[in-house]
Amino acid sequence: MTGHPLEVPIEQLLRELTPKVLGTVVRRFRDFAAAEDAVQEASLAAAIQWPREGPPDNPRAWLTQVAFRCMADHIRSESARRRRESNVALEAADTPESTAIEAGPQQDDTLVLLFMCCHPALTPASAIALTLRAVGGLTTAEIAHAFLVPEPTMAQRISRAKQNIKNSGIPFQLPTTEELAQRLRAVLHVLYLIFNEGYTTSVGPNLRRGDLTHEAIRLTRILHNLQPDDPEVA
Numbered sequence: 001m002t003g004h005p006l007e008v009p010i011e012q013l014l015r016e017l018t019p020k021v022l023g024t025v026v027r028r029f030r031d032f033a034a035a036e037d038a039v040q041e042a043s044l045a046a047a048i049q050w051p052r053e054g055p056p057d058n059p060r061a062w063l064t065q066v067a068f069r070c071m072a073d074h075i076r077s078e079s080a081r082r083r084r085e086s087n088v089a090l091e092a093a094d095t096p097e098s099t100a101i102e103a104g105p106q107q108d109d110t111l112v113l114l115f116m117c118c119h120p121a122l123t124p125a126s127a128i129a130l131t132l133r134a135v136g137g138l139t140t141a142e143i144a145h146a147f148l149v150p151e152p153t154m155a156q157r158i159s160r161a162k163q164n165i166k167n168s169g170i171p172f173q174l175p176t177t178e179e180l181a182q183r184l185r186a187v188l189h190v191l192y193l194i195f196n197e198g199y200t201t202s203v204g205p206n207l208r209r210g211d212l213t214h215e216a217i218r219l220t221r222i223l224h225n226l227q228p229d230d231p232e233v234a
Helices: 010-029 032-053 059-077 083-093 110-117 124-134 140-147 151-168 177-199 210-226
Strands: none
Touching: 010 032, 010 059, 010 110, 010 210, 032 059, 032 151, 110 124, 110 151, 110 177, 110 210, 124 140, 124 151, 124 177, 140 151, 140 177, 177 210
16 A cells, blocks of 8 residues: 555546446456446445555555456355355456456556447347446436436346346357447447537536547547548548
8 A cells, every 4th residue: 555645536537447447357257247347346345445555556456356356255255156266266366456357557457348338139229228337437317317217217228238148158258250340330429429428418517528528439430440440430
């Protein structure tokens, strides 16, 4: 721990880091719903601990390590049903904090997470809602407001989307060239919605949310590197 104050507010830092940490945890454990719960627990622990004790030297690695431990606890509690995964969970929980992110700080699974959320196994509406939740960091209430549906309806839609991803066995990796073409329109639509929500926030006290606009632009630039000749991406 450094003991120095964070350069940005904790809430903003957690919003920026959550999609990256979630992508890492999903890639490791292949369980979207449980991974999201674990990352939320890690974020809550950070919100309580960091103001009191000071931020860690590597906030992302700290969050990832705590989320790994939460996943280990989750898998231990279901060891009778998920015996095969327990060894992976225990191994991940013992990973030193400095190596919790396998390829170092440059590794970013957010774009892979984005394409997974836009998989053809999901309906377009479910894909967009799940991506706004997992990648955009919007709350269920904010997404429900954007879709003009009740919050419980949106919560059920997102829950079903997570379960469909789990049941389909979607690999956590960038799509092939053919798969990319199939999902590209949905991905671009989601990036546009994330940018719009940041540029003119639909709910809350702030008119704009720079974290969302910056993340949408960052992801679109990465996508442009993958598809430099695509006029829609450009």
